[in-house]
Amino acid sequence: MKFSTLASISLTGLTAVLAAPSGTQGNKGAVFALTNAVNNEVIAFSRNDDGTLVKTGTYPTGGHGQGVDFDTQGGLQLSADNRFLYAVNPANDQVTVFEVDGSNLKMIQSIYAGDQPLAISLSSNGYAYVLDGSVASTGIFGFRVNNATGLLSPITNSTIATSNPIGVPGTVAFSPDGHSLIVTNKVGSTIDIFTVGSTGHASPAPFTSIASSGLRPFGAVFGKSNLLYVVESGLPALGNAGLSTYQLHGGPAPVLEPITKSEKNQQTDGCWVVVTPDEKYAYTASFVTSAISSYSVAKNGTATLIKGDAALPGDGSEPVDLALSSDGTYLYNLLRGSGAIAAWKIQADGSLQSIGGSFGKGQGIPVADGASGLAAY
Numbered sequence: 001m002k003f004s005t006l007a008s009i010s011l012t013g014l015t016a017v018l019a020a021p022s023g024t025q026g027n028k029g030a031v032f033a034l035t036n037a038v039n040n041e042v043i044a045f046s047r048n049d050d051g052t053l054v055k056t057g058t059y060p061t062g063g064h065g066q067g068v069d070f071d072t073q074g075g076l077q078l079s080a081d082n083r084f085l086y087a088v089n090p091a092n093d094q095v096t097v098f099e100v101d102g103s104n105l106k107m108i109q110s111i112y113a114g115d116q117p118l119a120i121s122l123s124s125n126g127y128a129y130v131l132d133g134s135v136a137s138t139g140i141f142g143f144r145v146n147n148a149t150g151l152l153s154p155i156t157n158s159t160i161a162t163s164n165p166i167g168v169p170g171t172v173a174f175s176p177d178g179h180s181l182i183v184t185n186k187v188g189s190t191i192d193i194f195t196v197g198s199t200g201h202a203s204p205a206p207f208t209s210i211a212s213s214g215l216r217p218f219g220a221v222f223g224k225s226n227l228l229y230v231v232e233s234g235l236p237a238l239g240n241a242g243l244s245t246y247q248l249h250g251g252p253a254p255v256l257e258p259i260t261k262s263e264k265n266q267q268t269d270g271c272w273v274v275v276t277p278d279e280k281y282a283y284t285a286s287f288v289t290s291a292i293s294s295y296s297v298a299k300n301g302t303a304t305l306i307k308g309d310a311a312l313p314g315d316g317s318e319p320v321d322l323a324l325s326s327d328g329t330y331l332y333n334l335l336r337g338s339g340a341i342a343a344w345k346i347q348a349d350g351s352l353q354s355i356g357g358s359f360g361k362g363q364g365i366p367v368a369d370g371a372s373g374l375a376a377y
């Protein structure tokens with residue numbers, strides 16, 4: 001916290017701030033980017049009060065990236081308590097686990113995660129599933145997660161094929177209660193639903209797969225009340241990217257009920273989506289038109305476009321993964337083309353105010369060479 005801010009608050013508040021445990025002051029969280037280079041690395045940044053970033057370290061995963069875009073959302077994920085960071089290494093079939101201390105990382109595990117892990121989702125009840133995207137075996141691969149140590153242990157026989165072996169899946173996402181799991185299939189435009197039992201084993205739900213409301217569903221995230229947000233690429237049509245919402249009705253035969261059916265944003269190749277913690281706003285990143293689009297979300301789950309070009313990180317910037325600070329105040333976007341991270345402050349009306357342009361240029365994020373995966377808290 002800056003001194004000027006401290007001076008303007010009440011004495012009671014000041015006492016509370018001064019009483020905070022030493023070592024936590026000034027720690028406003030961190031942002032991590034995955035290089036996906038052959039010698040895969042995480043580039044770490046600490047976050048300042050005003051959302052700006054300062055590079056603090058480079059941490060090898062010990063594994064191998066593939067040097068070309070994952071084409072998925074979720075290759076780098078923090079645990080819900082932000083104590084652990086999980087990174088995929090698609091070129092040597094491993095996930096790396098780091099312990100997080102501020103913006104410092106310590107590698108604690110590398111573990112086999114199936115054929116070409118491209119994304120990972122952690123459940124609220126102690127499981128993790130990896131999306132494996134190799135053409136030979138497109139499927140999901142499960143782990144138990146020790147929430148005290150962060151370590152993964154494989155669930156025996158947990159590998160399950162997704163519905164379409166050539167679906168080129170976009171992401172894997174657990175429902176808030178951890179009892180359902182979805183996978184988007186870009187080719188064929190479907191969304192698979194799995195149930196996850198009390199032992200952590202997943203099985204295809206009775207209907208397995210539903211038609212996506214829009215063309216080429218890519219990134220997806222669940223909100224707190226079982227609302228699923230899915231961004232669609234819309235390709236090969238230009239200006240056809242959109243956002244859909246679905247209400248998940250869980251249980252032994254989970255159902256996804258379409259709410260908003262592909263609300264278009266006039267951009268091309270929408271791939272990544274985030275939703276603010278209060279679920280008032282959602283943001284999508286479109287790769288081809290280099291645009292961030294903003295949506296408002298109503299209590300009934302309807303998503304409405306606010307602005308197709310809410311932010312424009314620049315021609316050739318190739319916006320990929322999006323991540324929010326835990327308090328939902330700042331939005332970060334990995335710019336694969338520029339090898340940097342763009343940052344915005346989210347305004348009360350959902351509009352985006354650029355803070356400092358971009359960060360990290362020339363500090364280890366590859367330029368136009370496959371960087372994939374962003375996590376923030």
Ligand SMILES: *[C@@H]1O[C@H](CO)[C@@H](O)[C@H](O)[C@H]1NC(C)=O
Nearest residue numbers: 080081124125126146147148
């Ligand atoms: C860790 O897992 C145990 C057992 O599932 C659960 O009771 C506990 O609440 C979890 N703790 C955290 C911090 O999530």
Ligand SMILES: *[C@@H]1O[C@H](CO)[C@@H](O)[C@H](O)[C@H]1NC(C)=O
Nearest residue numbers: 154155156157158159199201
């Ligand atoms: C795993 O699956 C194989 C083949 O279906 C089966 O033979 C084996 O018993 C299973 N192992 C466990 C621990 O369930």
Ligand SMILES: *[C@@H]1O[C@H](CO)[C@@H](O)[C@H](O)[C@H]1NC(C)=O
Nearest residue numbers: 259297298299300301302303
């Ligand atoms: C959902 O809420 C929005 C905003 O309040 C409203 O405009 C819309 O009509 C509602 N839709 C349904 C299906 O209730």
